[in-house]
Amino acid sequence: MALEVFQRLVKYYHENKISHVYLVETNNVDACLNDLKEVSKQIFCTGEYTDRCTKCNICNLVDQDFLPSLLIIEPDGSTIKKEQITDLKRKFSTVPIYTKDNIYIIKRAEAMNGASANTMLKFLEEPEDRIIGFFITSNLNNVLPTIRSRCEIIKAMYDIHELNIDSLFDEQNKNLLSIATKYLEKIEVEKSNSIMYNKEVVISQITEREDVKKLFQIILIIYEEFFKNSLNLNNKHQLFENVKFLSNISNQGLLERIKLVTTFLDDITSNVNLELLLDKFVIELSDING
Numbered sequence: 001m002a003l004e005v006f007q008r009l010v011k012y013y014h015e016n017k018i019s020h021v022y023l024v025e026t027n028n029v030d031a032c033l034n035d036l037k038e039v040s041k042q043i044f045c046t047g048e049y050t051d052r053c054t055k056c057n058i059c060n061l062v063d064q065d066f067l068p069s070l071l072i073i074e075p076d077g078s079t080i081k082k083e084q085i086t087d088l089k090r091k092f093s094t095v096p097i098y099t100k101d102n103i104y105i106i107k108r109a110e111a112m113n114g115a116s117a118n119t120m121l122k123f124l125e126e127p128e129d130r131i132i133g134f135f136i137t138s139n140l141n142n143v144l145p146t147i148r149s150r151c152e153i154i155k156a157m158y159d160i161h162e163l164n165i166d167s168l169f170d171e172q173n174k175n176l177l178s179i180a181t182k183y184l185e186k187i188e189v190e191k192s193n194s195i196m197y198n199k200e201v202v203i204s205q206i207t208e209r210e211d212v213k214k215l216f217q218i219i220l221i222i223y224e225e226f227f228k229n230s231l232n233l234n235n236k237h238q239l240f241e242n243v244k245f246l247s248n249i250s251n252q253g254l255l256e257r258i259k260l261v262t263t264f265l266d267d268i269t270s271n272v273n274l275e276l277l278l279d280k281f282v283i284e285l286s287d288i289n290g
């Protein structure tokens, strides 16, 4: 969870200074939703919270969207309907069982229509203790003023050049993603001449060092999704149909690959010869067992 704004929310919570409802304007709604789930985990965690807390049930339940005291509402079709808000009110009318607080997150607050906003208003006007709300929007001006005026407004702006799992499928990353899956197939399945694959698949198709870096960021994301899958954590490994063979690798094997790619990404920022770096990568990869 990189953005400071979210770390601050957790801090406010522990200092008893958190507002009861926030409107978050963001340039990446999905990343923002994920970060708010991390905020919820930090607030709820019964162990010592880490990004991948696997020790406590609460964090696991949040990851699986299964914790009753965290409700996420997304538009049903193009709008958020009155029934969705009524349902939220009903579910939060009692004190939570597993956690101290109830948290709701409304994704795309601008999709609330008059009826759902009205129902929501009554909820906002009589703020109850132990309920924290977040509205996410990509454009503050599209949120009904009646809602907007009752929220504390914060901004969560992401570096749009940073890769995340959803941006991998954008048009501008399509080519690199397809090179990444081809490369993985060569180095993980065919294996016989990995150094040649570096030339054939990478060097011959990518000229910019920055793009090689991006290629390995993509590979990192792919390994991470399969790693999460091997631990039964919430993940999107199914999106990468062309590299299904990665699910045969043990979680230890995947973890070692993640370390290897991370080291590669550190090294590529220094001025080391790119071909040497790629060769070192495939040689070390072939040393990993399982």
Ligand SMILES: [Zn+2]
Binding pocket: 041, 045, 046, 047, 048, 049, 050, 053, 054, 055, 056, 057, 058, 059, 060
């Ligand atoms: Zn936890």
